[in-house]
Amino acid sequence: MKSLFRIVGAAAVSLSLSVSALSAETVLKISSWLPPTHGVNTDIFANLITMMEEASGGEVSGELVFGLAPPPAQMDLVLDGAADMAIIFHGYQPGRFIGTKLIELPGYEGNAEAASVAYWRVYEKYLADLNEHRGVKVISLNTHGPGQIHSSKEVSSLDEMNGLKTRIGGGVAGDVGSALGLIGINVPAPKVYETLESGAADAVAMNVGERVGFKLNEVAKYLYDMPGGLYRGSFAIIMSQEKFDSLPEDVQKALDEQVFGEPASRMAGAAWDKSDKIAYEATKNAEGTKITPASDDDIAAFKEISKEVTDKVLAELQEAGVDAKAAYEMVKQEMAGN
Numbered sequence: 001m002k003s004l005f006r007i008v009g010a011a012a013v014s015l016s017l018s019v020s021a022l023s024a025e026t027v028l029k030i031s032s033w034l035p036p037t038h039g040v041n042t043d044i045f046a047n048l049i050t051m052m053e054e055a056s057g058g059e060v061s062g063e064l065v066f067g068l069a070p071p072p073a074q075m076d077l078v079l080d081g082a083a084d085m086a087i088i089f090h091g092y093q094p095g096r097f098i099g100t101k102l103i104e105l106p107g108y109e110g111n112a113e114a115a116s117v118a119y120w121r122v123y124e125k126y127l128a129d130l131n132e133h134r135g136v137k138v139i140s141l142n143t144h145g146p147g148q149i150h151s152s153k154e155v156s157s158l159d160e161m162n163g164l165k166t167r168i169g170g171g172v173a174g175d176v177g178s179a180l181g182l183i184g185i186n187v188p189a190p191k192v193y194e195t196l197e198s199g200a201a202d203a204v205a206m207n208v209g210e211r212v213g214f215k216l217n218e219v220a221k222y223l224y225d226m227p228g229g230l231y232r233g234s235f236a237i238i239m240s241q242e243k244f245d246s247l248p249e250d251v252q253k254a255l256d257e258q259v260f261g262e263p264a265s266r267m268a269g270a271a272w273d274k275s276d277k278i279a280y281e282a283t284k285n286a287e288g289t290k291i292t293p294a295s296d297d298d299i300a301a302f303k304e305i306s307k308e309v310t311d312k313v314l315a316e317l318q319e320a321g322v323d324a325k326a327a328y329e330m331v332k333q334e335m336a337g338n
Helices: 017-025 040-054 071-079 100-102 112-130 170-178 189-197 241-245 250-257 263-284 296-319 325-337
Strands: 006-008 026-032 060-066 085-089 134-143 147-151 166-167 183-186 205-206 221-227 234-240 290-293
Touching: 026 040, 026 071, 040 060, 040 085, 040 250, 040 263, 071 085, 071 134, 071 234, 100 112, 100 134, 100 170, 100 234, 100 296, 100 325, 112 134, 112 263, 112 325, 134 241, 134 263, 166 189, 170 183, 170 205, 170 296, 189 205, 205 263, 234 241, 234 263, 241 250, 263 290, 296 325
Parallel strands: 006 060, 026 060, 026 085, 166 183, 166 205, 221 290
Antiparallel strands: 085 234, 134 234, 147 205, 147 221
16 A cells, blocks of 8 residues: 655644654655645655655655745755755756756657656766766656647647747757747746736646646646647656665665666656646546647648757757767667657
8 A cells, every 4th residue: 555655834844654654764855846736746756655665675765845945946955955855857957957958859759658768778878977966866867748838828830839928947948939939937837827827928838737737727728739749848856865875785775776767767757647648638628728739730840940959959968978869869769669
């Protein structure tokens, strides 16, 4: 039976821990900047805690803590020892991460689970040497599902995106947004609902699952749907290296072999796929919503945009010292095989 996990609010009000967590030798403090009901918390972190408990024989568990720091500060939070573990979105820190943009490129064929497995494998072979996560232990790399445009007014073509005030998360999403003529508005994901509700933005670029996670069906009735998406979003779950090193050697070995790396990445990607599936159904059934599939002309036009963005990003990776072409081909091959 999946263990329950502790939820601690910004006011640090203590709630009871699960039996597993209470009996664990080490309870990791996991920082989350997403709403408590978001799938990252209810699926990804919940499953990760269960996986750690099972692999460690109950010696390691975890508790979620909310409100410790804004999204861009999560890595520093772990580096400073204020949290043992956190999830970071690479696009929130422009200039700090380059290699992570590889998985965000448009044009890949496959779901988030396949992309996340491919991401971990290509990271180990080509990207880890960039040392962009220096100071912390990377325990999972994953992407959300294909990013689309969610808007408060109907958008039925790529041309209609030109000049559209759109919340964009950063990374390759920003490159694609610029190519489409979107006017980028930079706010963190938890602020999307109020940004759209107030009219400060007309649209948001996000994966479809966020229509449930951030209640977009209420403030962004229209979904423009490009096959394969306009981009993907890159995430990492990170852990304090010092905290990991403090664990018994046999526990470290069990976590590394049974949980961290590809297993956790696959699990997280599958959770993003689950959220997309739920959200598509919720959007179809919501009152006043409309899903507009991209036309054949738009699909052809976006292929050209995709190529331009891909060439730009691969040049950045090559300059950083990555064999960009080989890494890119590896992502495509790994995704095709998963």
